[in-house]
Amino acid sequence: MRDAAPVGDSWPPRRQARWALLLLLLAYILSFIDRIILSILIRPVSADLALSDMQFALVGGVAFSLFYVTVGLPIGWLVDRVSRRVIVAIGIALWSLCTIASGLAPSFGWLFLARVGVGIGEAALSPAAYSLIADYFPPERRGRAVAIYTLGVSLGSSIAYLVGGALMSFAAETGGIELPVLGELSPWRFVFAAVGLPGLLLAAFTLTMREPPRRSLGTAPDAPVRLLDFLRANKQVSIAYILGYSFINLPFAGFLLWGPALFGRLHDMGPGQLALPLALIFLVPTTLGQWFGAAMTDRAQAAGRGDAAFRTGMWCALALVPVSIAMPLLGNAWAALAALAILVFLVCASVGHHAVVAAAVAPNRLRGVYVAIFFFVQNVLGQAVIALVTAFLTDRVFGAPSSIGLSMAIVGGVGAMAGFVTLALGRGALRRTVSALPS
Secondary structure (H helix, E strand, C coil): CCCCCCCCCCCCCHHHHHHHHHHHHHHHHHHHHHHHHHHHCHHHHHHHHCCCHHHHHHHHHHHHHHHHHHHHHHHHHHHCCCCHHHHHHHHHHHHHHHHHHHCCCCCHHHHHHHHHHHHHHHCCHHHHHHHHHHHHCCHHHHHHHHHHHHHHHHHHHHHHHHHHHHHHHHHHHHCCEEECCCEEECHHHHHHHHHHHHHHHHHHHHCCCCCCCCCCCCCCCCCCCCHHHHHHHCHHHHHHHHHHHHHHCHHHHHHHHHHHHHHHHHHCCCHHHHHHHHHHHCCHHHHHHHHHHHHHHHHHHHCCCCCHHHHHHHHHHHHHHHHHHHHHHCCCHHHHHHHHHHHHHHHHHHHCCCHHHHHHHCCHHHHHHHHHHHHHHHHHHHHHHHHHHHHHHHHHHCCCHHHHHHHHHHHHHHHHHHHHHHHHHHHHHHHHHHHHCCC
């Protein structure tokens, strides 16, 4: 099927592009709030539903990633063929409803299924978003557009910690909240409902976004390209792209799932005490990291370096190794928070611009599924594997809840080093792939 050609060689008006980017950013913010709110509420949820660390890993990691990854590839296929704005709107509505359902869970099984639904809904967002961004923004502005979109990770995390802690404290003081239809909710159940409801409104607003013409970048417009043929032809760069950035993300993903437990067990800090420091950390260093990585990549790309994205990512990953090991082992809470600020800066500087690789390498009709493959691997590693490995080390190997820091240090340090090695080995392949593209 041929790509729809844009009118002339013009790009969509900047006003349309900026409105679309704003909606996508808001969607990504909400997706991360709904994704990580469970880890913030680990204490009351685990106590109320009697969850062990392994059960929490299943609910917080495996349940989300199980269907996120299994439906991600079919959704990526749809992204390359049908209206992307409709896919985004449906995904937002689904994950928002399932977040609300999480707050109604009477048991482990109900909560598991609700988090599965959150994963299915969120699987629709990023493949469609990156495909839209590639068709809205020309290459010289795409790195910063991707960085703005991926700010949703830091902004969503920051808001989740700030608002989650505030809502939890507010609801706890009142002894519970009564909402129309949902009835009276205990504090942690109210938090799930409060963060899920805004998504239903955003889903409707997303339909005001215009669908941009699809552009054929990275292959000749009339050349039919099959996924397996493309992956075989670009095996080296694809392995480096998908695995390298997924490995680097492991220290960040590990903290999102186990961070509140780390500070609760080692430093006796609850959601209320962590709300402001974590909100600031996930707002300022992450934002600076996104922009630093995007600016370095755009500048190197403008200078003709075909391996610009991998070059930025690998050096940030190397600096990340000692920080990932030290942060969860520090005995002083404020020193650990300072190390966390450095950790999230380096992860965001390394990974935040990853989609420029997909936009440059993958043809339009494969870009959605190509990005979906990336998120498939990233979420298997960053949600399911890291959750289970960390829980296994804590419960079975070290045998004490207080050893959560040691488990996180092992997983994070190995991930950062593996990411550095993978991107370093892939630089040559990326240079060759980019130089072979039609100008």
